[in-house]
Amino acid sequence: MALTPSNMLPLGTKAPDFFLLDTVTENHMNFTDIKGEYGTVVMFICNHCPFVIHVNDELVRVANDYRVAGFGFVAISSNDIENYPQDGPNFMKEVADRENYPFPYLYDETQEVARNYDAACTPDIYVFDRNERLVYRGQLDDSRPGNGIPLTGRSLREALDALLGNKVVSPEQKPSIGCNIKWKK
Structure with missing residues (x-):
């Protein structure tokens, strides 16, 4: 496992669209399908x-x-399933069901969507405002496996609360850190 930080896509970037298979419903979805009234969270x-x-x-x-509260959420997996078969669509559906994901879990077979978002790691989190402009990218919170810091979702929650309150999301943002996306050779 390579410890990889987010690439930190520039704030203000328009949300790249996509058309991907939802592994749970077996329907294809695009950004508009998951867009929320106040904003949209895209998680790799x-x-x-x-x-x-x-x-x-x-x-x-x-x-x-x-x-x-009016936010849309989606999770996307872009990993190479030839070398990481446990990340394939059938297993994605199993994980989504077991974890009770309240959001679609989409499969990015070509890895084009991950490239369009400049995603680098898992988890990699992006928040777009109601105008589909990037206002937050980075970590969920300061908790990491083994560091003893409790999970709170603080960084993401602060960004969402700012949008709800019609306030500017702080540009001081920490990159996420996780496993690198498993790119196809």
């Missing part, structure tokens, strides 16, 4: 990364807390 995750496994419960809590 995968099944096997210990950093994602560590934050899964808090990702679900944050999504459950903020979906009712």
Whole structure:
């Protein structure tokens, strides 16, 4: 496992669109399908990364807390399933069901969407405002596997609360850190 930070896509970037398979419903979805009234959270995750496994419960809590407030959420896995078969669509559906994901879990087979978002690691989190402009990219919070810091989702929650309050999201943002996206050769 390579410890990899986010690339920190420039704030203000328009949300790249996508058309990907939701492994749970077996329907294809695009950005508009998941867009929320106040904003949209796009998360690059995968099944096997210990950093994602560590934050899964808090990702679900944050999504459950903020979906009712008008935010859209989606998770995308872009890993190479030839070399990492545990990240394939069938296993993605199993993980989504087991973890009670309240958001679609999309499969980025070509890895084009991850490249368009400049995603580097799992988890990698992006928040877009109601105008589909990037206002936050980075970590969920300061908790990492083994560091003893409790999961709170603080960094992501602060960004979402700012949008709810019609305030500017602080540009002081910490990159996420996790496993690198497993790129195809």
